[in-house]
Amino acid sequence: xxxxxxxxxxxxxxxxxxxxxxxxxxxxxxxxxxxxxxxxxxxxxxxxxxxxxxxxxxxxxxxxxxxxxxxxxxxxxxxxxxxxxxxxxxxxxxxxxxxxxxxxxxxxxxxxxxxxxxxxxxxxxxxxxxxx
Ligand SMILES: Cc1ncc(COP(=O)(O)O)c(C=O)c1O
Numbered sequence: 432x433x434x435x436x437x438x439x440x441x442x443x444x445x446x447x448x449x450x451x452x453x454x455x456x457x458x459x460x461x462x463x464x465x466x467x468x469x470x471x472x473x474x475x476x477x478x479x480x481x482x483x484x485x486x487x488x489x490x491x492x493x494x495x496x497x498x499x500x501x502x503x504x505x506x507x508x509x510x511x512x513x514x515x516x517x518x519x520x521x522x523x524x525x526x527x528x529x530x531x532x533x534x535x536x537x538x539x540x541x542x543x544x545x546x547x548x549x550x551x552x553x554x555x556x557x558x559x560x561x562x563x
Contacts, residue, residue: 440466443478450479454486459516462490464506465497476510483515495520495530 436453438446450460460483464471483490491514498505498519507513516534523529 440469441472441475443472443475446475446479447482450482450486450488454488457486457488459489459491461493462506462514463493463496464510465501467496470501471506471510473510476506476512480512480514489515491516491518493518495522498522 436449436457438449446460450457460479462471462476462479464476480490492506494505494507494517497509498517499522502508505517505519507517514534516532519531519533521530523531
């Protein structure tokens with residue numbers, strides 16, 4: 432894995448600056464929409480969608496915690512914001528080791544990542560945790 436850049440959670444101005452300044456180096460921006468007791472600010476989520484779209488950087492929602500909890504459709508439904516990729520984990524399997532990654536066909540995320548930005552603390556174990 433390449434470098435990770437971490438932006439403070441719910442600080443849109445800092446995240447926007449980081450993403451715009453480093454857009455050419457970024458493989459993706461990953462958002463964990465629920466930091467346990469802290470929900471992402473709707474303006475933060477919408478702003479991340481806007482800046483990543485403007486800068487051509489894929490936006491990924493890690494829905495391992497938010498999926499099926501804040502809404503049946505997870506953060507995508509709750510915020511009404513559609514990322515380029517979503518990752519669902521443990522809650523999906525109800526204890527079974529299952530995970531799902533979803534996205535649009537032909538997504539730019541099909542390229543292997545060179546670098547990744549994480550907006551807010553986030554674990555990236557959900558994708559490797561999926562059955563092979
Ligand atoms: C937000 C988030 N993403 C990813 C993971 C990793 O999930 P797994 O252990 O199923 O790979 C966790 C683990 O708790 C998590 O809380």
